[in-house]
Amino acid sequence: MSLFTAIKKEWLEQRRTKKLLVSVIVLTLFGMTSPLLAKIMPQIIALVPGGAALTALIPTPTLQDGVAQYIKNISQFGILLALLFSMGAVAAEKEKGTLALVLSKPMPRFTFLLAKFCALALTFTCGLALAAAAGYYYSVVLFGEVPLLPWLTLNGLILFYLLIYVAITLFFSTITRTQYVAAGGAFAVLIVLEILGSLPGLAKYLPAAMIQNPVLLMNGQTAADWQCLWVGAALLILSLLGAGLIFRHQEL
């Protein structure tokens, strides 16, 4: 009952504070424009002074280029939105004092956190669903046939990838009182994971690898390995559990 009540409130918040709208607009926009940008890249370069000479060197854009552009844009801006939307989820409520009224009532603290995560997950699901639909449509129009299942797998994994950062930011939002510190903490984790990803042999275990595998699938190849999925799931669960454990005995 509490979880349903809490999710209902959080979902209303996603809509009223326009987070849902922003997520839908930003992600759909990049979903739409990514294949387009990949397709017209040679023409754009040709417009740059001296760029005409380069166009001869650029191979004709393919579906793979469109997908690469899509992954890059959606994951980058998705992470940015994940950090921005989640950084104040708990910290801002502590700062403003709204949390005191909720938690002085029999609302289990972990339920409160879980509801935050679920509502944010729903927001990103909606945004990404539209982005995926727009991206698919434009890719088909511009590049011809697009294998549907790998495309859906790719988007599912991007969603999962973004939710890992939602969970990490929620963790920092829970342990701190300031939302900027929460964003800073999550950003630091992102940087550390990026650095670790550049170490040989380690990249395949990190969450970023999970969105590269569907690219192989789209190219008709077999995915290298999926250990990164387990690492990602562990990061997500540990972030939520850690936040819950700390939050349980936190003074407000």
Added chain:
Amino acid sequence: MNAIQLTGLQKTYGQVKALDGLDLEVPAGSVFGFLGPNGAGKTTTLRILAGLAAANSGSVEINGKIVKAFSANNEIGYLPEEPAFYPWMTPQETLNYYAGIFGLTAKDSRARTSALLEQVGLKDAAKRRVGGFSRGMRQRLGLAQALINRPLILLLDEPVSALDPMGRKEVLELIESLSKECTILMSTHILADAERVCDTLAILDHGRRLLQSDLKTLMAHYATPQLDLEFANDQVENLEKVAEHIRHIASVSTVKVEGRVLRLTVTNIKMAQADVMKAMLAQSWRFERLDVVKPSLEEIFVRLVGEEGRAQ
């Protein structure tokens, strides 16, 4: 039976002792005034009771049951000093949300919300966003949310400090009416309000209880027999002469000049009234009034907290 019993409650924030072995018994059905200067530990105590903070040591009992730290209680309603709400919600949505947390059905929640908004005077603003509310309106909504679960114990932290005189009057009347339904523990700086609505009082300072008593006993215990002798403006020049004369009356202990008024501490009110009258008539001195002074809670508070301050 006590609705709330605190025993040896200790709470520190770094080097600061917010509560220093606080003992408190709040009788069931009372309107309990929780008084003390800033930093006395009133808000900390209420936050511990509301499950928002944990004591370092000591025990908290609510309705005879020991309460664990950070556990919110179904029987409690809590209004913080500055209640904060989601600005994008309407009061109706806000109360429905809190009702949902207490497990009220949608039908019950709607009925309760509507009744409470009417009770706190926010019915007309029921569909406006809380973000545009004045502090007074937020305070009223705060009171409504504290009542959503029909609590057996209502914790109010400075409930009327943000309200205008009319709002204060209405909320105090509401608190008075609620005293029939639940035990109320109310912290306040406004001693006149405590005197008006509370039947039992505790005075805190430096995290310790200085005193706990019912209001009548407290007033009777600390009442110092006093008289006020007031003069008209054209008689002020004689004031020092009159004061000197009155000081020699046996039933008068001390005389203090306060503007146009002589404040007399006396050993026996009736005897002193008669003696002062006689002296004034004998000297043909005119005065405007001679009244018995009722001690105020403020005087008792200042005296107690002052004594404690000197003892520190």
